[in-house]
Amino acid sequence: MAGSGFESLEQCLEKHLPLAELQEVKRLLYGKETRKLDLPGAALEAASRGDFELQGYAFEAAAEQQRRPRTVRVGLVQNRTPLPADTPVVKQVTALHRRMEAVVEVAAMCGVNIICFQEAWTMPFAFCTREKLPWTEFAESAEDGPTIKFCQELARKHGMVVVSPVLERDSDHGDVLWNTAVVVASSGAVLGKTRKNHIPRVGDFNESTYYMEGNLGHPVFQTQFGRIAVNICYGRHHPLNWLMYSINGAEIIFNPSATIGALSESLWPVEARNAAIANHCFTCAINRVGREHFPNEFTSGDGKKAHQDFGYFYGSSYVAAPDGSRTPGLSRTRDGLLVAELDLNLCRQVNDIWGFKMTGRYEMYARGTCRSCQTRLHPKIVKE
Numbered sequence: 066m067a068g069s070g071f072e073s074l075e076q077c078l079e080k081h082l083p084l085a086e087l088q089e090v091k092r093l094l095y096g097k098e099t100r101k102l103d104l105p106g107a108a109l110e111a112a113s114r115g116d117f118e119l120q121g122y123a124f125e126a127a128a129e130q131q132r133r134p135r136t137v138r139v140g141l142v143q144n145r146t147p148l149p150a151d152t153p154v155v156k157q158v159t160a161l162h163r164r165m166e167a168v169v170e171v172a173a174m175c176g177v178n179i180i181c182f183q184e185a186w187t188m189p190f191a192f193c194t195r196e197k198l199p200w201t202e203f204a205e206s207a208e209d210g211p212t213i214k215f216c217q218e219l220a221r222k223h224g225m226v227v228v229s230p231v232l233e234r235d236s237d238h239g240d241v242l243w244n245t246a247v248v249v250a251s252s253g254a255v256l257g258k259t260r261k262n263h264i265p266r267v268g269d270f271n272e273s274t275y276y277m278e279g280n281l282g283h284p285v286f287q288t289q290f291g292r293i294a295v296n297i298c299y300g301r302h303h304p305l306n307w308l309m310y311s312i313n314g315a316e317i318i319f320n321p322s323a324t325i326g327a328l329s330e331s332l333w334p335v336e337a338r339n340a341a342i343a344n345h346c347f348t349c350a351i352n353r354v355g356r357e358h359f360p361n362e363f364t365s366g367d368g369k370k371a372h373q374d375f376g377y378f379y380g381s382s383y384v385a386a387p388d389g390s391r392t393p394g395l396s397r398t399r400d401g402l403l404v405a406e407l408d409l410n411l412c413r414q415v416n417d418i419w420g421f422k423m424t425g426r427y428e429m430y431a432r433g434t435c436r437s438c439q440t441r442l443h444p445k446i447v448k449e
């Protein structure tokens with residue numbers, strides 16, 4: 066049941082709860098209800114033909130006298146790897162490009178302005194194996210690699226901002242590998258890149274074997290549709306990482322991820338949603354789907370028998386808003402595109418109500434965290 070047998074929490078609730086209770090449960094679990102978007106029939110048909118789920122929701126803000134609504138549509142894509150992991154590298158990458166091309170076509174029909182793919186989307190999540198070849202062959206330049214060129218074409222064709230998380234090889238600087246997200250503007254120009262700041266060392270997530278902790282800080286990208294940032298996967302467990310993107314002005318923070326049920330599924334609905342609340346911004350949590358099987362057995366020094374897969378990636382991508390409301394999650398088992406319409410005015414409106422930006426004691430925390438990082442610090446513990 067923990068794997069692919071359980072479709073989604075929402076389906077389960079809808080199946081088993083009477084309507085009146087269902088509404089109350091949803092109010093408590095998801096906050097203010099998000100309006101279902103009326104998506105074009107042609108888009109729904111294309112998604113059905115392409116065998117992926119398509120859902121759309123809108124978050125509304127109050128009307129203001131001096132600012133027009135600042136509505137933007139974001140698209141979150143979750144998917145399986147279409148070919149077995151032992152297929153030649155270029156074939157796998159090409160198959161993923163074709164898959165994304167079809168999904169982005171549907172996103173364009175739904176009026177999506179900014180689309181984000183899942184973490185390391187051009188490859189199987191092979192970092193469990195600790196083998197170098199062929200997995201490092203999926204790494205490519207963030208400036209002019211084949212995937213960036215592909216994303217530039219998509220951006221130009223659809224006038225869409227494309228956020229493309231890839232394994233990056235920086236050939237100008239010692240061939241170092243990074244876990245990177247490239248932001249391509251709607252004009253097709255590369256706006257910039259950001260790198261994963263925190264690398265997991267938990268279970269089979271042996272990612273530190275492959276790439277280094279990001280060295281680009283917390284960049285925020287001013288796109289035509291709003292200010293965005295990308296907090297890659299494991300960074301979502303670090304509240305200060307979210308905070309720094311928000312301090313730098315992000316209105317939407319994407320969290321492209323790859324995580325499995327046994328490890329994190331109970332944390333998933335909490336972390337990105339809490340970050341949206343704490344930082345008065347929208348957050349977009351994206352996770353891959355399915356089970357990826359690797360040719361050779363591996364272990365991770367935790368006493369578990371040698372195995373050939375990570376476990377089950379549970380999808381469940383969702384968007385959370387600054388007022389704590391959130392969309393239902395996409396399926397746990399299927400590829401999917403989640404379209405969410407956001408009114409970015411909600412960020413400042415909620416900030417004015419709750420005032421976390423105003424009441425946060427950042428200087429005090431900064432002094433405290435600096436002190437705690439000094440090596441000879443004696444922790445300040447008051448004892449009886």
Ligand SMILES: NC(=O)NCCC(=O)O
Pocket residue numbers: 184264265270297298299300322323324325328329
């Ligand atoms: N990709 C990645 O960082 N996964 C780590 C596991 C998790 O953060 O849930």
